[in-house]
Structure formats: C-alpha cells, structure tokens
Amino acid sequence: MENQDLKSEKKFKEYFNLANSSRNFSCPVRDVVAHVSDKWSLLVVYALAGDGTLRFNELKSKIGDVSQRMLTVTVRKLEQDGLVKRTIYPEVPPRVEYQLTSLGMELLNKLVPLIDWAQENSNLIISSRKKAAKY
Amino acid sequence: MENQDLKSEKKFKEYFNLANSSRNFSCPVRDVVAHVSDKWSLLVVYALAGDGTLRFNELKSKIGDVSQRMLTVTVRKLEQDGLVKRTIYPEVPPRVEYQLTSLGMELLNKLVPLIDWAQENSNLIISSRKKAAKY
C-alpha cells in the first residue's frame, strides 16, 4: 500500500509537470482532455461509436439539441485533432460523412469506463450535491 | 464484430437518453463529466491522490498557478459532489484539510487510463492540429 502511494506520488509529479509546465505554453494533457470534455465532443464521439459512419444531419438529429454552428465547430476540432475523419463526396447535393479514426476509437475505449462510472454514480453525486445545497 | 457494433449501438442509446433527456433538467453523465473536466478539478484530484491529505495552501502551491478564488470554488464543488472530504479544525489559526473520499478515489481510477492515453498521444494530436492549421 505504501508502495502504491509512492507510485501514485511519482505519477502525480510526472503528470503535474506535463499539465502545469507553464501557463503560456499549452499543456498537453489538460489540452487534450479539454477537447473531449467540452459540451458536445463526448456526444459526437459516442454517436459515431454507435453507428460507425454518419452524415452531418444524421449526427445532428441523433444528438438532438445541438445547434448547427456548434456541431460544425465540434466536428472540425475533432477532425483537426485526428480523432474523426471527414469525407466529402463531390456530389449535388453534397454529402459529407464522419467516422472515428483509430485514434478516436482508442480514446473512446478510455472514455467508456469513465462514462460507466458516471452513470452508475450520478444519483449518488447529484443527491450529495442537493443535500449540500440545502444549507 | 457485428455483435460488437450492436452492443455499442445499444450502449450509445442508453447513454444518450441519460445524457440528453432534456435541456432543462440537468443530464447526469454530461454533468458529472463536466465537473471533473473543468480547468482545475483534475489537478486537485491528482494532487490529493498523490499526497493523501493536503491543507488549502499546500494544495494551492502544489498546483501553482491557480487563483485562491478558483481553488475555493473547485474544492467546494468537489466537496458537494462527495468526491472530496473537507475537515475543519477549530484552531487559531484555522486549519483545513482535504482528502479524497472513496468515491473520489473510484473516479481517479477511471481517470488514470484517460490521462495516460492523453499523455502518450498528445504529440500526435497536437502535431495533427498544427498540420491542419497550416491550410
């Protein structure tokens, strides 16, 4: 257990240096995490994970309450990060398809345990929050 | 593989309903994830994971560039969610100690693979982003 603590301590310092090296240079870990944890990225990744390939409006209707603008911004960011592949078919009317890259699928695999945990414990967390709000 | 897709599809719908049930009611999954993925929560959780117990200013100096205000806000949020325990010792000068709850440690365990992945692939992602920015 002490060994565990030591390992944990060492690991923290490692991450910490990466995460906090400077406020001027972007920090990789915080940066990458921020990109997947914004309001829509998670839902886009999950939508593509479920269906494999989706067109713009399929994605939009699947998520439901996302605005056209934010969906565009989100998929562009994911595309630039190399997590999502965007394929344009030069037809009329235009057709654009989105799918996860292998990097995107890797990310998804890391995300699943977190989401599972969040789902399982959300009641606990939310009730804890409400109890605190009473006072 | 088809079975995998089917499972994945089913899972998405499940999460999606939880995550997107309404824009008026808070969505548990998005909500919980948002709370740990804001600018400081991750670093606070990691700091406490490394040291077990920390006082306010220890936490502050360990993170480094966090303002007093934001550290207060962050630990309060984590406390309300039941992820962090806050213990006040009625002394002069006051002493306040923070530590992860068991729920907080569970969360940490789910977070570690994600952070590891982010650290390992940050170069890939950032270079991909820069390449895209050129055009």
Next chain:
DNA sequence: CGGTATCCACAGGGATACTG
C-alpha cells in the same frame, strides 16, 4: 445538404482587496 457569417448573452475564471 452542409455548411458560413454575424451578433449577442452569459458563465468561467483572473486580479485585487478585505476578513474571522
């Protein structure tokens, strides 16, 4: 169909000063 462009509101978060 799959986007841009523009405008705007609001919440997150920083700096500073003060306090039990």
Next chain:
DNA sequence: CAGTATCCCTGTGGATACCG
C-alpha cells in the same frame, strides 16, 4: 490560514440569416 467580496474580461455557445 483560509477564505469572501467585488470587478471585469474572455471564451463558449445559442439564434438567426445567408450561401455554394
């Protein structure tokens, strides 16, 4: 020591209108 209180600035994201 461990916070509050206040002010203000920025970025995120929504609504709407237009475009190839």
